[in-house]
Amino acid sequence: MTQSYDAMWEKLNLDLDAHAGLLEVLGKFYGDIYVSQEGRLKGMEYLDFVLSEVHGLRITELQDAKAQGKKVIGTFCVFVPEEIVLAADAIQVGLCAGAEAGKEAAEKILPRNTCALIKSFVGFKLARLCPYIESCDLVVGETTCDGKKKAYEIFEEYAPVYVMEIPQMKNACDRDLWKAEIHRFRNKIEELTGISITASKLREAMGVVNRRREVLQRLNRLRAASPVPISGRDVLLVNQISFYDDPIRFTENISKLCDEIEERVRKGQGIAPKGTPRLMLSGCPMAVPNWKLPYIVESSGAVIVGEESCIGTRNIRDLVQTNGDSLDQLLDLLADRYMKIDCACFTPNKERLEHVVEMAKSLDVKGVIHYGLSFCQPYAMEAFKVEKALNQANIPMLSIETDYSMEDVEQLKTRVEAFVEMIR
Numbered sequence: 001m002t003q004s005y006d007a008m009w010e011k012l013n014l015d016l017d018a019h020a021g022l023l024e025v026l027g028k029f030y031g032d033i034y035v036s037q038e039g040r041l042k043g044m045e046y047l048d049f050v051l052s053e054v055h056g057l058r059i060t061e062l063q064d065a066k067a068q069g070k071k072v073i074g075t076f077c078v079f080v081p082e083e084i085v086l087a088a089d090a091i092q093v094g095l096c097a098g099a100e101a102g103k104e105a106a107e108k109i110l111p112r113n114t115c116a117l118i119k120s121f122v123g124f125k126l127a128r129l130c131p132y133i134e135s136c137d138l139v140v141g142e143t144t145c146d147g148k149k150k151a152y153e154i155f156e157e158y159a160p161v162y163v164m165e166i167p168q169m170k171n172a173c174d175r176d177l178w179k180a181e182i183h184r185f186r187n188k189i190e191e192l193t194g195i196s197i198t199a200s201k202l203r204e205a206m207g208v209v210n211r212r213r214e215v216l217q218r219l220n221r222l223r224a225a226s227p228v229p230i231s232g233r234d235v236l237l238v239n240q241i242s243f244y245d246d247p248i249r250f251t252e253n254i255s256k257l258c259d260e261i262e263e264r265v266r267k268g269q270g271i272a273p274k275g276t277p278r279l280m281l282s283g284c285p286m287a288v289p290n291w292k293l294p295y296i297v298e299s300s301g302a303v304i305v306g307e308e309s310c311i312g313t314r315n316i317r318d319l320v321q322t323n324g325d326s327l328d329q330l331l332d333l334l335a336d337r338y339m340k341i342d343c344a345c346f347t348p349n350k351e352r353l354e355h356v357v358e359m360a361k362s363l364d365v366k367g368v369i370h371y372g373l374s375f376c377q378p379y380a381m382e383a384f385k386v387e388k389a390l391n392q393a394n395i396p397m398l399s400i401e402t403d404y405s406m407e408d409v410e411q412l413k414t415r416v417e418a419f420v421e422m423i424r
């Protein structure tokens with residue numbers, strides 16, 4: 001942090017000592033995993049800066065926006081349509097937490113066998129560690145997995161919560177339900193902000209979010225080169241920050257990063273020699289600062305060239321069509337786009353299997369690591385089907401289940417190294 005934000009954090013009712021401890025660990029972790037990398041792109045300095053100010057400057061911006069009457073909306077899932085929030089001049093931030101801090105507090109009100117992601121966001125609130133949650137005027141949950149669904153019932157005792165109903169299947173009646181939910185969400189946001197969402201405001205917001213998706217698609221195309229021009233860790237960080245940063249500023253900076261990568265690809269330069277085993281990750285989202293597995297993989301002689309997850313391609317694969325005239329037509333197009341999300345909470349979820357295989361083939365990976373958070377049933381169950389589909393395409397898969405603790409690092413490293421050796 002370039003300056004002291006203690007007064008702001010105090011005003012937000014953070015536990016200053018515990019929060020300082022968290023930032024210290026985060027800084028050290030970041031230094032070891034990120035800053036120490038060799039051949040890093042200059043454009044990553046922007047991401048380093050954003051991360052170093054993730055609880056400072058960005059929170060100041062949110063507070064300034066609130067002082068001007070803007071609302072801040074926190075979300076936990078890529079199903080919540082940011083376009084609606086932006087169309088009401090509000091700001092959306094991702095709240096999924098990727099650290100263990102607060103776990104003890106969370107386990108006082110949640111079962112121990114709850115996934116780390118849920119424990120983390122509840123724990124961050126209870127232990128007063130997250131300035132984002134404290135900045136939110138509304139926290140939007142969703143009925144995806146059972147763990148999240150029930151956790152929101154508890155969470156609403158601590159923060160203003162609104163829950164969107166997400167269908168579990170993709171039949172016509174499910175699409176109707178989802179469209180109705182988008183309308184209900186629009187009404188809620190209009191009521192909260194006091195702003196009527198018009199067709200032109202919504203179209204403009206769709207453009208902003210689409211451009212962010214497009215720049216991330218470009219990044220994904222460029223990173224697929226051989227030799228690999230950017231580490232998987234760095235691309236994961238870019239994706240993680242896309243949930244916090246101002247969308248227009250983020251898009252501009254990632255576009256510059258892409259220009260630099262393009263130049264590197266043109267010169268045939270990479271961060272690892274040609275022939276280094278290329279791997280892809282698939283499964284649960286990795287929220288900031290969950291960098292454990294990517295670090296292990298890239299310290300085991302492999303490079304990550306894709307993430308099939310919500311903090312990865314699932315969030316950016318599809319653009320929203322904007323060719324509607326009326327507000328209702330645009331909301332329809334929005335509903336269509338979000339119905340394409342292939343989260344493991346859907347049944348059946350054949351699209352995901354097709355996407356994983358298609359992605360693995362087009363990225364020319366030697367293997368896939370399926371990443372599941374312990375106690376996440378949707379992804380753990382689906383891992384069997386993913387493995388079968390990949391094996392049919394002659395692509396080996398390693399299934400890993402873990403949480404945010406560091407206790408299993410050595411064990412994971414042994415398994416990943418053996419996998420890399422096998423596919424080499």
Ligand code: BJ8
Pocket residue numbers: 076077078079115116117118144145146147148284285310341343344345373375376377378379
């Ligand atoms: S659309 S992946 S962001 S729900 S890891 S909390 S599923 S028990 S995060 Fe997700 Fe939306 Fe789906 Fe994407 Fe539950 Fe599993 Fe925990 Fe999870």
